[in-house]
Amino acid sequence: MSQNAKAEEFNMEKQSPVKTSPINGADLFVEILKKENVEVMFGYPGGAVLPLYDALYKNPIRHILARHEQAAIHAAEGYARVSGKPGVVLATSGPGATNLVTGITDAMMDSIPLVVFTGQVATGVIGSDAFQEADVIGITMPITKHNYQVRSMDDLPRIVHEAFHIATTGRPGPVLIDIPKDIAGMVGEPKFVDEINLPGYQPNFKPNSLQVKKLRGALAEAKKPVILAGAGVLHAKASAELLEFVEKMQIPVVNTLLGLGGFPSNHPLFLGMGGMHGTHTANIALYEADLLINIGARFDDRLTGNLSHFARNATVAHIDIDPAEIGKNVETHIPIVADAREALKKILSLDFEAPKANEWRAKLQQDKVDHPLWNTEDGEGISPQALMKIIHEITNGDAVVTTDVGQHQMWTAQYYGFTKPDQWVTSGGLGTMGFGFPAAIGAQIAKPDKTVVAVAGDAGFQMTLQELGLVAELKLPIKIIVYNNMALGMVRQWQETFYEERYSQSLIPVQPDFVKLADAYGIRGYVVQTEEEAEKVMSETLNNNEPVLIDCRIKPKEMVYPMIAPGKGLHEMIGVKPQ
Amino acid sequence: MKRIVTATVLNQSGVLNRITGLFTRRQFNIESITVGATETEGISKMTFVVHVEDDRMVEQVVKQLNKQIDVLKVNDITDQAIVTRELALLKVMTTPQTRAEINVIIEPFRATIIDVAKDSVTIQVVGNFEKIEAMIELLRPYGIKEVARTGQTAIKRGSQRLVSESKTFSILN
Numbered sequence: 001m002s003q004n005a006k007a008e009e010f011n012m013e014k015q016s017p018v019k020t021s022p023i024n025g026a027d028l029f030v031e032i033l034k035k036e037n038v039e040v041m042f043g044y045p046g047g048a049v050l051p052l053y054d055a056l057y058k059n060p061i062r063h064i065l066a067r068h069e070q071a072a073i074h075a076a077e078g079y080a081r082v083s084g085k086p087g088v089v090l091a092t093s094g095p096g097a098t099n100l101v102t103g104i105t106d107a108m109m110d111s112i113p114l115v116v117f118t119g120q121v122a123t124g125v126i127g128s129d130a131f132q133e134a135d136v137i138g139i140t141m142p143i144t145k146h147n148y149q150v151r152s153m154d155d156l157p158r159i160v161h162e163a164f165h166i167a168t169t170g171r172p173g174p175v176l177i178d179i180p181k182d183i184a185g186m187v188g189e190p191k192f193v194d195e196i197n198l199p200g201y202q203p204n205f206k207p208n209s210l211q212v213k214k215l216r217g218a219l220a221e222a223k224k225p226v227i228l229a230g231a232g233v234l235h236a237k238a239s240a241e242l243l244e245f246v247e248k249m250q251i252p253v254v255n256t257l258l259g260l261g262g263f264p265s266n267h268p269l270f271l272g273m274g275g276m277h278g279t280h281t282a283n284i285a286l287y288e289a290d291l292l293i294n295i296g297a298r299f300d301d302r303l304t305g306n307l308s309h310f311a312r313n314a315t316v317a318h319i320d321i322d323p324a325e326i327g328k329n330v331e332t333h334i335p336i337v338a339d340a341r342e343a344l345k346k347i348l349s350l351d352f353e354a355p356k357a358n359e360w361r362a363k364l365q366q367d368k369v370d371h372p373l374w375n376t377e378d379g380e381g382i383s384p385q386a387l388m389k390i391i392h393e394i395t396n397g398d399a400v401v402t403t404d405v406g407q408h409q410m411w412t413a414q415y416y417g418f419t420k421p422d423q424w425v426t427s428g429g430l431g432t433m434g435f436g437f438p439a440a441i442g443a444q445i446a447k448p449d450k451t452v453v454a455v456a457g458d459a460g461f462q463m464t465l466q467e468l469g470l471v472a473e474l475k476l477p478i479k480i481i482v483y484n485n486m487a488l489g490m491v492r493q494w495q496e497t498f499y500e501e502r503y504s505q506s507l508i509p510v511q512p513d514f515v516k517l518a519d520a521y522g523i524r525g526y527v528v529q530t531e532e533e534a535e536k537v538m539s540e541t542l543n544n545n546e547p548v549l550i551d552c553r554i555k556p557k558e559m560v561y562p563m564i565a566p567g568k569g570l571h572e573m574i575g576v577k578p579q
Numbered sequence: 580m581k582r583i584v585t586a587t588v589l590n591q592s593g594v595l596n597r598i599t600g601l602f603t604r605r606q607f608n609i610e611s612i613t614v615g616a617t618e619t620e621g622i623s624k625m626t627f628v629v630h631v632e633d634d635r636m637v638e639q640v641v642k643q644l645n646k647q648i649d650v651l652k653v654n655d656i657t658d659q660a661i662v663t664r665e666l667a668l669l670k671v672m673t674t675p676q677t678r679a680e681i682n683v684i685i686e687p688f689r690a691t692i693i694d695v696a697k698d699s700v701t702i703q704v705v706g707n708f709e710k711i712e713a714m715i716e717l718l719r720p721y722g723i724k725e726v727a728r729t730g731q732t733a734i735k736r737g738s739q740r741l742v743s744e745s746k747t748f749s750i751l752n
Contacts, residue, residue, distance in 0.1 A: 141597055142604050146648040149592075166648060200589060200651045324642035327635060 025153045026055035026184040029117075032160045033061055035192060038088050040064060040079065040445060042072040046092025047132055048119030051184035064445065064474070067466040069096050071438035073103025074464070077112045078439030081425045082400055083446035084237075086113040086167050093119040094132030097178075098139065102432060104174045105143040109429025110258060111235060113172035115163050116144075122182040123151065136178050145173030153186040158193045165196050170203030171322040172235055203321060207338035207346050214334045215293070215347070218315050222291035222355040225251045228274065228303075231428075232296015232320060233262035238341035239421045242295065243267075245344050249354045252364055254282040256297045258428040261418035271364060272373075275303040276564045277410040280371035280577075281364055283562075283570040286311060291355070294318040296340045299329040300429065309569025319343045373414050374561070374577035381555040382531050384408070384483055388415035390535050391453060391481065394542045399423065399451040399479075402440040404460035405431035407489035410560040412455050434463030437480060441467060444476045451479065451542060458484040458511060458551075468521040471547050479542050480549040482514055485556040493559050518549040525549040581610070582637045582657045583733050584627045587617065589649040597647055598625065607631070607640050611665075611730030622651070626732045660736040666729045667711045668693075669702045672722035681721060688714045699724060707731070 023031070029052055033041070040062040045053045056063060066072035069091045076087025087107075091100055097118040107114045121130040137149050146166050148159045156179075163175040219225065233242055239262050246253055246269055253263045254274040263270055272279030274286050283305075286292065292314040297303065304310040310330060317334035318326045326335045336343055375385045388411050391399075397417050402425040403409040409426055418424050425443055427435040440454035461482050471478055483489070491506040518525030524546065528534040534552055541548040561575030588594050595614060602609050610628040617624045631637045637655055644653045671681060681700065682692070690704035704714055708731055715723065 137593060138596070141593070141600055151592075198648060201648045322646070324639065324646055328639060331635070 025186045026051040030055045030059045041088040042076040043090030044069050046096045048093035048181045069099035071467045073100045074438035075442035078442030079446045082422045082443045089116045094134045097136040106430040106432045107174040111172045113167040114174040116176040120178045120180040123180045140176050144176045147176040149178040154190045161193045205339040207336045207343040211336045220353045224360045225291040225355045226285045226289040227253045228294045229259045230256040230297025231258035232340045236340035241344035261421045261424045264419040265417045281367040287570045289314045298325045305564045306569045379555040384411045384554040394538045399453045400443045401453045402436040403455045404433045404436045408457045408483035433460035453479045455481045459488045472521040477545045482551045514551040523547045527551045586625045586653045587651045590623045594649045613730045613732040663731045663733040665731045666705050668727045670725040
């Protein structure tokens with residue numbers, strides 16, 4: 001051996017422990033995901049992501065192959081909602097990415113943490129209208145919390161680490177990373193990144209003590225206090241603190257649609273959901289209150305009704321992690337920018353004086369007795385309200401329940417009776433049809449031992465029903481309940497109420513045979529026409545370990561009540577149970 | 580009402596797009612935007628002149644801008660001690676008779692003629708919004724062929740009034 005060769009060998013030995021071995025972008029991508037503790041991802045392959053899928057083949061992370069990208073991202077949302085971990089999505093460039101747009105927007109509106117990866121054409125041809133090219137960064141800029149296009153392989157570890165940080169901290173939301181195809185093929189020795197350096201992103205978690213003191217003063221003076229608890233309570237895992245605060249202060253609680261489960265619905269101080277289809281008592285409480293404490297809700301228009309009538313006599317306190325939500329829709333007197341849990345912990349540590357609200361509580365209790373949720377008992381078919389009570393009974397009120405948007409969503413919100421956090425997955429802000437069924441798939445993957453019930457309308461179910469294939473493939477024991485009224489129920493309800501019964505394009509005269517459809521995928525299906533049948537089939541199928549589809553023929557003309565017409569205030573409910 | 584808002588931003592690709600997109604989406608009405616480098620490399624400063632209905636809306640402008648990850652700092656500096664400047668280029672029709680008159684008109688504005696042609700002159704003027712408007716009004720009778728304006732940029736004066744006099748929208752502190 002020559003001296004040179006010896007020296008070379010010596011040098012190599014000396015260097016090898018500190019040297020990271022060269023790696024290509026695709027393999028690096030998988031390594032980074034593992035480092036971020038990604039256990040499962042939802043996706044669909046295609047040309048621009050072939051290298052990434054090849055790396056996943058060699059070094060697998062559990063990947064759920066949906067039958068459509070929209071379902072992949074809704075499944076990731078369901079997964080994120082019940083697990084508290086970010087949902088991870090991978091789709092190809094162009095149509096793969098544009099098919100994700102609905103899900104990204106849905107996650108943005110409902111603050112669901114997602115990290116979405118899209119393929120992109122190679123950097124050299126970006127901007128040339130190449131095959132399957134779409135300006136995904138431009139398209140998703142307004143519907144993501146932040147987005148990135150990877151321009152160099154060296155940036156990949158930093159970008160992915162930042163994306164997970166941004167998606168899951170502060171007010172959660174979707175972050176998208178666009179990866180051009182050639183980045184996946186580049187070879188380099190990039191360093192992994194552990195620290196976060198984002199000077200423009202510093203969410204504030206701790207409440208300001210001056211504002212907390214102002215709240216103390218307001219509580220001591222209040223005669224008609226009410227708490228409005230939103231999804232922020234769930235995101236911050238603040239249910240226990242909320243319960244403690246409520247019991248100590250004896251303040252009645254209203255939930256928003258997305259906040260259901262953040263406070264036990266069987267608690268005597270619970271007034272129900274507020275808003276367009278909320279309970280009479282909840283809406284009257286919001287309308288008449290002299291102190292409104294909003295914890296983690298964003299005063300959505302479906303909750304407030306006409307703003308000029310909303311909480312007119314109330315001092316408004318608002319606890320929110322997102323400062324931009326405070327004062328956006330409703331003038332706020334006590335702004336508290338903080339994580340709901342941190343704020344409640346601080347408040348609990350300070351021994352506040354409880355408001356003197358005996359009269360107010362008595363009035364609201366009486367109102368609950370006088371104006372409960374109700375339904376008329378006429379017409380052919382199953383009462384949708386009674387059906388939801390049956391589902392509650394049989395699942396012991398303990399199932400994870402998902403829905404789309406519309407009548408079935410409102411009946412579920414009104415009648416399922418959520419008592420625990422993270423068992424309710426629905427499309428609130430965006431109101432997405434076709435959301436519930438794929439979201440149930442993600443929820444079942446996150447919680448394999450839980451009963452997961454996907455409640456869908458007959459119209460919405462047909463928007464993503466291809467995922468029956470995924471349910472069959474993974475043998476997921478999801479219980480699909482189709483509220484079948486042969487119509488787009490809520491559209492029909494509005495046409496009946498506001499358009500003189502002109503049912504323009506809202507009735508669906510031809511339906512598939514849902515039982516045969518399920519059968520085609522090897523899933524057992526049933527049709528039920530009466531409440532007795534429904535009860536019998538459900539008690540046999542909802543608690544076993546198999547998927548099932550139950551086509552429930554509900555009263556086609558049933559309405560969701562109470563209701564607040566658009567432009568009306570919370571006190572102007574129609575369809576309230578007469579005394 | 581008109582407000583002047585400044586933002587320091589990371590000079591990432593697409594940051595201007597993010598901000599103008601935000602203005603469009605939230606129906607914030609912008610009169611002008613200027614962007615330029617700052618004393619720190621990689622950081623740019625933007626100055627917006629926005630028309631808003633009330634204080635709550637300008638508060639939303641500031642908060643929504645702040646939510647952007649690439650935005651480091653946002654200030655509504657309208658009520659602070661500031662200096663604002665804009666540059667305008669005006670092409671004005673001339674005849675041998677009017678050329679001297681125009682020279683006299685622009686002189687007090689400390690404007691300069693930077694290009695001369697047979698039947699027109701191009702004038703450069705720097706100043707605040709009102710000054711430029713005033714000069715344009717005076718020149719209008721001669722026939723203005725073209726106007727190009729940069730939009731206002733602004734900076735806070737070295738010495739500020741007492742803190743209690745200036746309005747703040749921050750609810751963090």
